[in-house]
Amino acid sequence: MTNHDEAAAVRPSTLAWVSGHLEVGERIVGTEALHGGITAEMRRLTIGTRDGGTRDLVLRTLVNVVHAEDWLNREAGALTLLTGTGVPAPGLVAVDPTAARCEYPSLLMTHLAGRTVLDDEGLETRVPLLARQLAEIHAVRPAVRPREYVALTTADTVVTPKCADAAAWAAAIDVIRKPAPPYEGRFLHRDFHPGNVLFDDVLSPGPAGVRITGVVDWAAASWGPADLDVAHCSTNLALLHGPAWGLRFAEAYEEAGGVPAATASERLYWRVRDGLAFSETVRLVSQSWREAGRTELATRAVEERLDAYVTALMDAPG
Known part of the structure; x- marks a missing residue:
């Protein structure tokens, strides 16, 4: 598995938790830190699929955040209710709001194409x-x-x-x-x-x-x-x-x-x-x-x- 930088490294028990929510024959082949968030560690996980292709997931981890359980439960609830509404929100894959399986409270979701744009132009x-x-x-x-x-x-x-x-x-x-x-x-x-x-x-x-x-x-x-x-x-x-x-x-x-x-x-x-x-x-x-x-x-x-x-x-x- 490749990391684009040290910040992209995922902790062992969290890796095991993520792997448990993949399809049979899939595995994590790469991780990349996503920057710009204030309260969460965000990582894109590249998943190798059974047919030799790849797909991406996003892992949100809350480290030393007082309201982590509440925030992750609320996000999981929002992603669930938005399914099928037409609002382009990520799909929920799994959530561990109390860090029962992960080192820290975490949420796993689908990855959406595109990027944030903060420039004046356009x-x-x-x-x-x-x-x-x-x-x-x-x-x-x-x-x-x-x-x-x-x-x-x-x-x-x-x-x-x-x-x-x-x-x-x-x-x-x-x-x-x-x-x-x-x-x-x-x-x-x-x-x-x-x-x-x-x-x-x-x-x-x-x-x-x-x-x-x-x-x-x-x-x-x-x-x-x-x-x-x-x-x-x-x-x-x-x-x-x-x-x-x-x-x-x-x-x-x-x-x-x-x-x-x-x-x-x-x-x-x-x-x-x-x-x-x-x-x-x-x-x-x-x-x-x-x-x-x-x-x-x-x-x-x-x-x-x-x-x-x-x-x-x-x-x-x-």
């Missing part, structure tokens, strides 16, 4: 595709609802950047001091953003060749307001590409048939809440983007974009 084509995909996720009506969403950020946990417009941030913090507005529940990805969406043919000439091939990382799947997913992708786009793209995504979601909250004040609540939540994790998020190739996104640069985005939300009409 964004005007990808944003409507992202919006349409999110609207399709929100249209799923599961027979059994996942658990209700959780939003941990409070007015007291927000970390106002040093570069921030103090008045705008104070006003934004006041927004989330209020109770959450009522909402019509939807099936949520809860971490929908460009880093969890796979694109194929992104280098083909013209926009017609660009398509989404997969949506991954369903560990936070929840039931809650569609605006929460819209807000999360909007904030990511604002920090990756500039505040205007965060505002544009919300418009694209409506154009794609998505159904946001009825009033501007309700929509503002969720968008401000998600923007402020990033103030607590901006260093970690910016580091993951630099590791993925966006080396210019230093923490200070991302903080400045976050400030500009929160300010734009508070200045928006309505």
